[in-house]
Amino acid sequence: MKIFLDMDGVIVNFHKEVIKRFNYKGEWPKGEYDCTKVLGMSVRNFWNELDCLRFWADLEIYPEAEEIIRMCEEYVGQENICLLSTPTDHPDCLSGKLKWLQRCIPNYSRNYIFTPHKRFFAHNDALLIDDHERNIDLFTQYGGRTFLYPRPWNKGIESIKTLDTLENALLNFKRLCVSK
Secondary structure (H helix, E strand, C coil): CEEEECCECCCECHHHHHHHHCCCCCCCCCCCCCHHHHHCCCHHHHHHHHCCHHHHHCCCECCCHHHHHHHHHHHHCHHHEEEEECCCCCHHHHHHHHHHHHHHCHHHCCCEEECCCHHHHCCCCEEEEECCHHHHHHHHHCCCEEEECCCCCCHHHHCCCHHHHHHHHHHHHHHHHHCC
16 A cells, blocks of 8 residues: 655645745635636746745645644555655756755655656555645546545535545545455
């Protein structure tokens, strides 16, 4: 049993810094993942503004991140958890994400994969915890199990007790893997 845990949007508060950096006012539109649509800017300009080492290295950790990691460790052990994150094409993004890991969760600073192809890791004994519906859909299509982590930009936000829902998903995942 393996758990692949997304960073941005699940344990890293990417959107908070985007909102601050671009001086966005108001609530994030429910169900809208695409930052460029919300901010009304081109994809190129958006990512050019964020592609600096300090942006990625200094993002805040979500308050519940430690509890998410603890729960995952309880079910499969730290050795079976890998952080799986999609970087931009800019090398500062990769360096910044690694610096973030070293600063915020050093126990995982050697247990990560940066790739835009999360689906490559999908198999029957793999669980992806992610906030992006497209990643969830692809991982499922390729034979993996998934948990859509509820955030305002996805349909999972309808879940009221996120950590309870995650714990139930982990329990079901373990049962399915053990019963084979």
